[in-house]
Amino acid sequence: MEVPAVCQACEARHRGVCGALKPEELAYLNRFSSRRTVETGAELAGDSAEITAYCNLLSGVVKLTKTLHDGRQQIVGLQFAPDFVGRPLGSQSTVDAQTATRVSICSFPKSAIDRMIDRSPQLRERLLDQTLKELDEAREWMMTLGRKMADEKVASFLYLIATHFDPEAPGAEDGICFDLPLSRGEIADFLGLTLETVSRQLSKLRKDGVILMEAPRSVTVTDIKQLRCRACI
Amino acid sequence: MEVPAVCQACEARHRGVCGALKPEELAYLNRFSSRRTVETGAELAGDSAEITAYCNLLSGVVKLTKTLHDGRQQIVGLQFAPDFVGRPLGSQSTVDAQTATRVSICSFPKSAIDRMIDRSPQLRERLLDQTLKELDEAREWMMTLGRKMADEKVASFLYLIATHFDPEAPGAEDGICFDLPLSRGEIADFLGLTLETVSRQLSKLRKDGVILMEAPRSVTVTDIKQLRCRACI
DNA sequence: CGCGAGATTGAGGCAATTCAACATCGGTGG
DNA sequence: CCACCGATGTTGAATTGCCTCAATCTCGCG
Structure with a gap:
């Protein structure tokens, strides 16, 4: 089976999580995915709201924020292309993903990804890689914030x-x-x-x-x- | 095959990464693993030094620190039993793992774990789980540090x-x-x-x-x- | 043109740091 | 036994870096 046309030239295919997928898996995922652009300031994943979709970031910047009751805010992460946005598996934490610029994304329904994660060890490995990278960045930033x-x-x-x-x-x-x-x-x-x-x-x-x-x-x-x-x- | 005797009552077996392993995998790993206690202030994984071993933390507390040239220091993570200490795969970041109290650990040679990670998708999933948990904690702490x-x-x-x-x-x-x-x-x-x-x-x-x-x-x-x-x- | 959002700059205040003195405790040896 | 010591922790006084409050500037836009 062939790699879908839209995936051929996609950056996520090379450096992003999609690189872990076989042509037939890409084709399957492609049936549910949609590319689109999102304006500045839009919520990609509500804080307490239900998470219905994941996406690959193709261009632009997404900020992950946390907020205290009294309004104090802290940005706890920045995501750039071709990062995967959205949290695999359940999460105990509450971060709010919001576009910091106009972005273009390729989004998928949560169920399709979850199914894919179950089946593809390579995909899980890519997710582990990205999560480790984000953890490194977070810790580097803790140094900056604290000292x-x-x-x-x-x-x-x-x-x-x-x-x-x-x-x-x-x-x-x-x-x-x-x-x-x-x-x-x-x-x-x-x-x-x-x-x-x-x-x-x-x-x-x-x-x-x-x-x-x-x-x-x-x-x-x-x-x-x-x-x-x-x-x- | 049976679960090795030392693993039977081990907390890491239940809540830690070892829970992902089959009896024969535990038996294999057990041939290279060793339990021991380590005094306060010992380095578990040198900053720039070669990482030669991983371990499960069975009791006590380990601190992960970063240091600037001029000596300013920031603790970027605390680990408690039954956390897995040490970094799967290569890391670009430099954190220094040091015992904060007297600890007891079950340590393995790096090669044995790396081989196990390659073979066991369940183990990789546990590692992903722990990494996601650590990421959550790091971000929670960024809020504390910054705001x-x-x-x-x-x-x-x-x-x-x-x-x-x-x-x-x-x-x-x-x-x-x-x-x-x-x-x-x-x-x-x-x-x-x-x-x-x-x-x-x-x-x-x-x-x-x-x-x-x-x-x-x-x-x-x-x-x-x-x-x-x-x-x- | 006036308006509002975003950014810059200044003045004054306060929270946390710096510097310093003192207290407490366990260990060690005269 | 007690005097001495160093490591660790507490507390005080002075300093300062950042925040708060406020005025002003710039620019895009109806």
């Missing part, structure tokens, strides 16, 4: 985004340019700071010549080595 | 320990008594605080009648509901 100063936190965030958009970035070059996927307030929620502090620290990095900001969302890292140093990585 | 005040952090820590030692604890009772597995400094590294702040907040909880402290390490929670409330959970 870094505000300036180091902001540098860490910029470094994270820069290297995620351009994996070759760590090897110093002449300017890494990208759009921030988060607002100042969201960055603050990611870093455990206030939005004012984030703004101040960004201004400081600009004044110090580590970054350029053509627009509030548009950043060019002119000195990635310096940024990495300030991030304490 | 809670010092008093809320300390209350969260005590609540975590209290409920881990006595799972029935959340249903209010007349005093949950336990020994803290961590020193003030270690609690500080867990909470992203200084040890002085931890000490002050513990004193405050004692003055407010939420806890008793017979000795620095010995705590009795007299008002678990109040503690939970102060932890913002």
Whole structure:
């Protein structure tokens, strides 16, 4: 059996979980899946709401948040293409998955995936891989949240985004340019700071010549080595 | 084939990863495994050092830490019996596993486990389960690190320990008594605080009648509901 | 043009840190 | 036995980094 046409050129097929599936499994899954784009700010998986669907993230950024009764919020994870969004098996925790930018996804009904997980050890292995990767990232971020100063936190965030958009970035070059996927307030929620502090620290990095900001969302890292140093990585 | 004698009454057999194994697999693994106790402060898996062994934690507490160049430290995870300690597959992250108390473990050579993981989908599923649980805990803790005040952090820590030692604890009772597995400094590294702040907040909880402290390490929670409330959970 | 959302910048306050002194306890040896 | 020591914990005073509150700026949009 052939690999479905839409899957042929799909990134999730190569680096994502779909890479674990055989052509006939892809074909089966494809009968229930649908590609679509979702606007900024949409809920992909309600906090306490029923989880009805999983999806592969094909482009854009998804944020995972937790909220206290009094409204304090913390972003506990960011997902980029080609991550798998949604929780396999039951979960005791309550995270809220929300699009941080306009995203395009390939979504499946929960039942189809669950059935597939049962049957495909390779798929389970990919999920284990991704979960281990997310655990690593979460722990790295705990270091940032618990032990870094505000300036180091902001540098860490910029470094994270820069290297995620351009994996070759760590090897110093002449300017890494990208759009921030988060607002100042969201960055603050990611870093455990206030939005004012984030703004101040960004201004400081600009004044110090580590970054350029053509627009509030548009950043060019002119000195990635310096940024990495300030991030304490 | 029979379940090996040492495995019969082992907690890891029931709630831990060994529960995924068939009698013959247990018998095979048992030929290479060894039970032993380890003193406080020992490294179970070196940071950059080669990982040569995995183990099941049978009693005691293990802390997973990360360290910055300048010595700042953050505890990014605590493990209790019957957790599996050590990282399946390769890891890009560097965490340091150290015993926080005297522990007893059942350790295996890495090769034996890796072979077992390849062959047993059930074992991989258990590992996925534990990894998902750890991810949940890490994210819960990110909320604590990023958005809670010092008093809320300390209350969260005590609540975590209290409920881990006595799972029935959340249903209010007349005093949950336990020994803290961590020193003030270690609690500080867990909470992203200084040890002085931890000490002050513990004193405050004692003055407010939420806890008793017979000795620095010995705590009795007299008002678990109040503690939970102060932890913002 | 006026409006509102998002961002920047400043001033003042407070929570947690830093620095420092003192208390407690177990171990060790004169 | 008790004096001494180091490790661990508690408490106080001063400092500071971040937060809070508030004013101002920019930009897209009806």
